Amino acid sequence: MNADDPTTPHDLTGTHDPDRFPAGRPLLIRGATVVTMDTGPGTLPGTDVLVTDGTIAAVGPHLSAPHGTAVIEAHGALLIPGFVDTHRHMWQSALRGLGVDWTLTNYIDALGQLLPHFRPQDVYAGNHLGMVEAVADGVTTVVDWSHGCSTPAHADAAVDALMSVPGRARWAYGRIGPDLSWVTDGEVDRIRAARFSADDQLVTMQLALDLPPDLSAADAALSHAAKQALPVTTHAGVFGIVGDAAVAHLARQDALSPSTTLVHAASLSDDSYRRIADSGASLSLSAESELNAGQGYPPTGAARRFGIPLSLSMDTVVWWSGDMFSAMRSTLSAERGLVFLQAHARGEQVSSHDLRAVDVLRYATLGGAEALGLADRIGSITPGKCADLVLLRADTPSMTPVNNPVGHLVFQAGRGDIDTVVVNGRVLKHRGELIGIDLRRARRQAEASRDHLRGAVGEAAWQNLVDPPGATG
Ligand SMILES: [Zn+2]
Incomplete structure (x- = not known):
């Protein structure tokens, strides 16, 4: 220059x-x-x-x-x-781009193959690279949706990595699978006391709890979160996996509040959106994810109609990168395209836009801060x-x-x-x-982690992940 x-x-x-x-x-x-x-x-x-x-x-x-x-x-x-991303599975960062042609079905199948081979150092490598990426891309606060924490050692590694980079993060402690006993058996209390005792830390904590098919099996975990005043985020409104019954259950359990972040929240009924609006809970839209993986259409319009607060997120770099400019554009394009499509089907013209550029910029910044209860600070x-x-x-x-x-x-x-x-x-x-961030170290760790995971699943399986069978008509 x-x-x-x-x-x-x-x-x-x-x-x-x-x-x-x-x-x-x-x-x-x-x-x-x-x-x-x-x-x-x-x-x-x-x-x-x-x-x-x-x-x-x-x-x-x-x-x-x-x-x-x-x-x-x-x-x-x-x-x-700075941008605020309210939902990113940073533990998966070493798998960057592996799933560009995946549907949600492919993703779930791939995690089934890969997750058993994730060691604590793989979670560390993913989270560390994810934090470096966030800072480099202007995402000054990121929610690490950390459901790759299969054991306490994995959880410690996740937190170590977040704290190794001086960005701001919300660690959302999770674990894949229907067994939520880890929430109530002392593990959540252990790591909170050990790592999150100060309130002015750059990295703060919440819980990432996905509801199991037997919805009541989540009740003890939800009430523990409420008792401990730990905010909860959950994947809600995912076509074929979790829908209106889960939202109704959360409302019945008093588990929806302004501190709750519902991820995707697509494919839901108006009743569900009304319940969410009444509770003050917010939605985290991942438009690139919803459009490419198939959780359902990004519910931007429904959320706006019901007055539900919105924030934006990238979900996982397994498909697309952690680019919040892209999140804003996808959100805007998806909603405007839908409005045109629906109007044209009725034979009507759309002469002005309801969703404006300033709206999505707000979702990507202040909206994220509000979702995390941090709007007085960021x-x-x-x-x-x-x-x-x-x-x-x-x-x-x-x-x-x-x-x-x-x-x-x-x-x-x-x-x-x-x-x-x-x-x-x-x-x-x-x-x-x-400045003061060792990108080379982050790259080395991520590449070593990728090599381990690739070796563990075997070359044939890895190639099948890179290029899954396509749909045949
Ligand atoms: Zn997700």
Whole structure:
């Protein structure tokens, strides 16, 4: 980049110096177009953001900075709150791209083959790479939907990996299978006391509980979660697997509340959506997942009709990457396409859009923060909140010119435009390069894990996973 170009984000020294951003040093991002996602100020052109002690201290024009502040010149660049992904199975990261041609049926079959071979170090490798990926891609908070924790040692490895990268995460402790006795037998209490005793940690804890076919078999686990005030997330509304009966059961057990995140929530009846709306629970839409794997059509329109809060998620990098720009686009395209399809079938024209770009950007930021009960700390660029920030560079062809900042973020910008990522006031990426994060180590671990899993299932089975039999007509 040319440091003399006033439209280019650059630093005062003009050199890339990792030591320039030590933890605790105040930071001033100067002159950006700040998309605050705060309903009051909205989007502010030519605005400075001052960060001190990990917190957004001030947002405004021409701020003065304390002595020793690191300054990032950002004239013409877009600054947004970090993305929040409310559902990602990070333990699967070493299987990246393996399932591009899978349906949900293929996925379940593949997990049946692979899960028995996952060792604690495989969970660590997946989670570690997943956290590095999240930070690199501007996902400053990610829910690790951690249902690969077959034993306490796997759970410890999952948490170790999340805590090894200074991003923000919510560890959702889970285990695949109908037996939920691990929730009540002391294991949840053990790891909570050992690893999650402070309330200001970057990594916090909740439970990931999928309801077994015998719905009442989940009751003890659900009531333990409620007693311990641990939020619960569950896959709900998945065609052929879990549907309206599960939502009704959760409502009867008083297990739906504003802290509950229902993943997918497709293929449900209006009764279910009404129950969810009444409870204050939110939905995590994974549009790329629902459209490609077949849990059901992304229920964006139904959720909006019933006033259910929404957040976005990537589900698993086994298919697509952890790209929240892609999540926003898929959500918007799926819903707009459906509205057109249904109207045209009635012979009607659609002359204006209900779902707007600003809606999906909100779901990807503040909506996620609200789902996690963290909206007082993250999700918007608001003085007093933690400084979780993403700065997009101004000097790429796709970022020039910017005529509608919010729309630009949704339909024009991409991960390659991310210049700087800040989590809790700490600069973890600048000028497109990670700072203080060992990407090579993360890659080595993930590749070794992939090699182990590939060897364990055998080459013929692995090839069958890469290229499953297609549908024949
Ligand atoms: Zn999932």
